[in-house]
Amino acid sequence: MIVKTITLHKFRNYDDLTLEFPSGLNIIVGPNGAGKTNIVEAIQYLSLARSFRTSNDQELIKEGEDGASIKAILSDDGPFKKTLQIDFVTSGKKISLNGTPLKKISELKDVVNVLVFEPKDVLFFNDSPRIRRRYLDTSLSKLTSNYLDYFSRYEKLLDERNRLLKFTHPDLLAIEVITKQMVTFAKQISLYRKNFIDSLNETLPSLMANLEVKAKGELKIEYLPFVEVSKDYEQKAIEAYKKSLDNDLRYRTTGVGIQREDIVTYFRGKPIDRFGSQGQKRLVALALKLAPYYLTENKEKRPIVVLDDVLSELDGDHQQRLITLLKNWTQVFITATTFNGRDANVYEVTPTQKIVRRNFL
Ligand SMILES: Nc1ncnc2c1ncn2[C@@H]1O[C@H](COP(=O)(O)OP(=O)(O)OP(=O)(O)O)[C@@H](O)[C@H]1O
Numbered sequence: 001m002i003v004k005t006i007t008l009h010k011f012r013n014y015d016d017l018t019l020e021f022p023s024g025l026n027i028i029v030g031p032n033g034a035g036k037t038n039i040v041e042a043i044q045y046l047s048l049a050r051s052f053r054t055s056n057d058q059e060l061i062k063e064g065e066d067g068a069s070i071k072a073i074l075s076d077d078g079p080f081k082k083t084l085q086i087d088f089v090t091s092g093k094k095i096s097l098n099g100t101p102l103k104k105i106s107e108l109k110d111v112v113n114v115l116v117f118e119p120k121d122v123l124f125f126n127d128s129p130r131i132r133r134r135y136l137d138t139s140l141s142k143l144t145s146n147y148l149d150y151f152s153r154y155e156k157l158l159d160e161r162n163r164l165l166k167f168t169h170p171d172l173l174a175i176e177v178i179t180k181q182m183v184t185f186a187k188q189i190s191l192y193r194k195n196f197i198d199s200l201n202e203t204l205p206s207l208m209a210n211l212e213v214k215a216k217g218e219l220k221i222e223y224l225p226f227v228e229v230s231k232d233y234e235q236k237a238i239e240a241y242k243k244s245l246d247n248d249l250r251y252r253t254t255g256v257g258i259q260r261e262d263i264v265t266y267f268r269g270k271p272i273d274r275f276g277s278q279g280q281k282r283l284v285a286l287a288l289k290l291a292p293y294y295l296t297e298n299k300e301k302r303p304i305v306v307l308d309d310v311l312s313e314l315d316g317d318h319q320q321r322l323i324t325l326l327k328n329w330t331q332v333f334i335t336a337t338t339f340n341g342r343d344a345n346v347y348e349v350t351p352t353q354k355i356v357r358r359n360f361l
């Protein structure tokens with residue numbers, strides 16, 4: 001699926017803007033503050049109904065206005081088209097597909113899928129585990145049909161367990177019953193996470209070989225589950241929750257479970273968070289973010305890729321390698337302050353919001 005056209009109305013710094021995009025590589029250039037990220041933010045918003053820059057939708061509405069909208073025409077590069085419209089109002093947002101309101105935001109995952117890489121992703125390895133879990137959860141929600149369902153059911157049960165833990169005299173029997181139910185979903189989630197990490201480990205070496213000039217980087221992701229994924233998972237998980245119960249009662253929250261898991265990345269045999277250079281972390285984080293592209297088996301569903309401000313952070317060789325890798329991908333958007341390459345559609349954003357398409361492929 002690609003974005004054929006996008007129309008922004010009162011979105012961020014734009015009054016009204018319509019852009020047409022072909023498949024392949026699209027580069028959005030312009031000076032700082034011109035509105036480049038705002039365009040890719042709108043594109044990315046289509047896939048999750050959540051901005052990668054803010055969790056507050058109100059920030060997306062142009063200052064001084066009451067509402068905003070993003071309208072996109074999506075297509076599989078054939079005659080079949082879909083119209084996705086998101087209207088922001090002060091009380092929230094409305095999303096409709098071909099004129100019909102969506103029942104659940106999760107339906108979007110079957111409409112359009114966008115992978116984003118931005119400069120702050122260099123912190124991926126040093127940030128809190130929550131960031132890495134979010135990566136696993138978002139990737140898996142898009143790659144499989146059941147993950148999100150298992151995950152939300154686990155989270156609901158976890159909320160309920162935490163609620164019960166907050167009573168002065170907690171109902172221990174009810175906690176036990178809920179914990180048992182949690183284990184059923186934890187097992188599925190953990191299995192999905194393990195399989196995903198196994199596939200990452202198979203995919204990453206060739207992806208890294210394309211990105212790295214010397215291409216001898218060995219990369220390994222290790223999953224740190226709270227209970228080993230094995231035959232007696234249920235029993236071990238129940239034991240783990242039981243062992244944590246005294247602490248849980250003291251702190252009034254659940255201290256173990258899939259909501260506390262993490263991954264460790266080894267680059268050339270060493271944990272990258274402690275031994276990697278900034279540039280290495282950036283490239284490896286980029287490889288991780290891009291990997292789901294290859295893991296999407298159905299080619300029609302392969303994600304659109306957004307790289308915000310990434311080129312300027314890479315040296316010339318790495319820039320060239322990245323462009324060479326991405327130019328055959330379904331649809332890619334890259335923002336940059338300058339771009340002198342040839343193999344792309346270039347859009348120049350000027351501070352007056354005029355957008356000039358420089359060369360057509
Ligand atoms: N809700 C809003 N209303 C009006 N203007 C906004 C709003 N949100 C952001 N802006 C403005 O949009 C402008 C462009 O932002 P954007 O982040 O897209 O720039 P950019 O081209 O990516 O710049 P850089 O190269 O520095 O990353 C900024 O001047 C910012 O103040």
Ligand SMILES: [Mg+2]
Pocket residue numbers: 036037038308309335
């Ligand atoms: Mg920007």
